Amino acid sequence: MAMTLAVCTLLGACAVGPDYVRPDTAAPLAYKENSGWTVAQPADTADRGKWWEVFGDARLNALVEQVEISNQTVKAAAAQYEQARALAESARAAYFPTIGLNAAATRSQAGSGLTTRTTTGASGASSSGSSSISNNVSLSLGASWEADIWGKVRRATEAQTSSAQASAAELAAARLSAQGQLAQSYFTLRQVDAQIQLYADTVAAYQKSLQLTKNRYVGGVSAQADVVAADTQLKTAQAQAINLGVRRAQLEHAIALLVGQPASTFSIAPAPLTTAPPPPVPEAGLPSQLLERRPDVAAAERQVAAANAQIGVAKAAYFPALSLTGSAGYQGSTLANLLSLPNRFWSIGPQLAATLFDGGARDAQSRQARAVYDQNVALYRQTVLTGLQEVEDNLAALRILEQQAAVQDAALQAARESVRLTINQYKAGVVSYLNVVTAQATAFGTERDSVSLLGSRYVASVQLIQALGGGWHATSLPGAAAVNAANDPKRP
Known part of the structure; x- marks a missing residue:
């Protein structure tokens, strides 16, 4: 028996199926939109802290902290990881034997012709009759163990471990996605607040212009058409300001959902977006480092590893299975004398089982496992390509938006100066009020575009941080x- 166990142990060191090798990807040497960067330091030295704190907004920090606690999508991903x-x-657990305890007591009756009992009375006379009732009491301990000769259990364990690691990465990706969306x-909400403030300032300026035209009309200097034009301009701005409330309410409700709170009881006090540009973007590093810095890429890669191990599980079905079973215990007719030596029994022995014909089922399972592997390889490579695209997109967005902001600032200063000069000319009677309306409309549109541009720059900064993995690294995988x-309560 010891020899059998030793052979099983040695054979268990082998595992059929291919050993896992990470699929290669077509990662370029550098980002096209980041050509000015030199070779970065290894990703494991990157800051893996709270990336949102780079924006220096206390209210944002408090909201993002609630994502980990209350976001239901993140909680669902955590439960999936468990x-x-x-x-x-x-x-x-399949590495270890299965041990079971069985206790039973039965009382049964057989047909009258099966058992005959002869008894002798005190007078010496004998009589015969049938005994159809019997008792049976048993207490036994059984064990069974299947030797992992061909590595089926090992490959199955590898597959489930890789799947669990993929689930841990998916949890990190869900967390990063919720944080990024928030x-x-x-920042879009703060952009709307800035637009609301801009409309308030614009309405105040239009009210002054309306009063100016009224005064000039009363004085006989301007026509009534100027008053009507100024009033129309004012009412239009007021209507547009009211419409912004819809957008703000929807954004506030979206944030409530992300932090796991009812929209009916959640609110954020208005605060216009700061006029300062977003903080400098983090170093993008090298495209190859993206494989370690994005949890969705890590999840896709772990799924490939799991699928690779499943090929070995499918191949192991072609080979015979060796199992060892045994049992020992006591069996008798009464409980009083059950644990006695005559009632003892035991059995032990190996069993070798192999499937000789299955109509092609194992071949189909092997081909399915290989196809699943190929599918996951393609999905992994697609995830990498998507990640590279997102980094390039947001690097380009930040570069172009920064250039646009410089030109936009100059246009804004020119528009403000145009309004000042045109109003002075109108007061002097040099130009008509139509010129004032045109100048004010141009300046207002330029102001609004500047606010939208600033909000877009903040959003692009968040998206770039997301595209770079938000400070996450593959070493965070369990x-x-x-x-x-x-019993480990630790989360990845």
Whole structure:
């Protein structure tokens, strides 16, 4: 028996199926939109702290902190990770024998012709009859164990462990997505607040212009058409200001959803977006580092590893399975004398089982496992390409928006000066009020574009941080020991 166990252990060191190698990806040497950067430091030295604090907004910091606590999508992803850990632990349990305890007591009756009992009375006379009732009491301990000769259990454990790691990365991706969505919605909300403030200032300026035209009309200097034009301009601005309330309410409700609060009881006090540009963007590093810095890429790669291990599980079905079973215990007719030597029994022995014909089922399962692997490889490479695209998109957006902001600032100063000069000319009677309306409309549109441009720059900064992984790194993935720690409350 010892020799059998030794052979099983040695054979268990082998595992059929391919060993995992990470698929290669077509990652360029550098980002096209980041050509000025030199080779970056390794990603494991990057800041993995609270990336949103770079914006220096206390209200934003408080809101993002609530995502980890109250966001239901993140909670669902955390529960999914716990499910994956349980499945990994279940797969690992197949390494060990199954032990069971059985206790039973039965009383049965057989047909009258099956058993005959002869008894002798005190007078010496004998009689015969049938005994159809019998008692049976048993207490036994059984065990069974299947040797992992071909590595089926090992590959299944590898697959479930990789799936659990993928689930941990998906949890990090869900967390990053919710944090990014919140930051983008928050800065868009502040942009709307700035637009509301701009409309308030514009309405105040239009009211002064209306009063100016009224005074000049009363004085006989201007026509009534000037008063009507000024009043129309004022009412239009007031209507547009009211319409911004719809957009602000929707953004506030979206933020409430992200922090896991009812929209009916959640509110954010108005605060216009600061006129300062967003902080400098983080160093993008090298495209190859993106494989380690994005949780969605890590999740896709771990799914490839899981699919690779499943190929080995499918191949192991072609080979015979060796199992060892045994049982021992006591069996008798009465409970009083059950634990006695004559009632003892035991059995032990190996069993070798192999499937000789299955109509092509194993071949189909092997081909399915290979196809699933190929599918996950394609999805992994697509995720990498998408990540590279998102980084390039946002690097380009920030570069172009910064150039646009410089020109926009100059246009804004010119528009403000045009309004000042035109109003003075109108007061002097040099130009008509139509010139004032045109200058004011141009200046207002330029002001509004400047606010929108600033908001877009903040949103693009958040999106770039997201595209770069938000400070996450593949070293944050739990190892096999952490995945299989059933009572480990630690989250990745």
